[in-house]
Amino acid sequence: MTKFEEGVGLILSSWMALQMAVQNEWGGRESRQKEQKFAADIVAWLTRSTETRYIDELEEMLDENMILSFNTEIEDGSLEEVAEQVMLLHEECLQGNYDMVSKLHISCSTAQRMSQCQKKTPRMKARERRVNLDQIWR
Secondary structure: OOHHHHHHHHHHHOOHHHHHHHHOOOOOOOHHHHHHHHHHHHHHHHHOOOOOOOHHHHHHHHHHHHHHHHOOEEOOOHHHHHHHHHHHHHHHHHOOOOHHHHHHHHHHHHHHHHHHHOOOOOOOOOOOOEEOHHHHOO
C-alpha cells in the first residue's frame, strides 16, 4: 500500500457521513467492502490518468458514489472538504511529502480514542437515507 492509498483510506475513515452510511449499512451488508472499493476507485482515478484532474470532478465522483453505493445524499459541505483533502494529499505525495499522512494518522487515532469513550449510537432505520450533518449537530 502506498502512502497515498493509506492517506485516502484515513480521509475516508474520518468522513462522518460515509462512516454513518457504512456503520448503518445503508449500502447493504457489503457496505464496508463498498467503502474499500470507493477508496481504491479514488486512488485509481487520480493515479492512473494522464489527464489533469480537477477538484469539481472529484466532488462529483464522491457525490455519485455516495448516492449510488449508499443511497445517501450529502448536503453538509463535507463532499467539498473531502475532495479538497484528497487533492492536497495527492499533490503532496507526488512531491514526496508525506506529512499529511502522518497528521491524518494522529488525527484518526485521537478521534478513534474519543469515539471509544462515547456510547455507540443505535443503528438508524434503513429508510433514513438523507444525511444532513448540519441538522444532526445542532
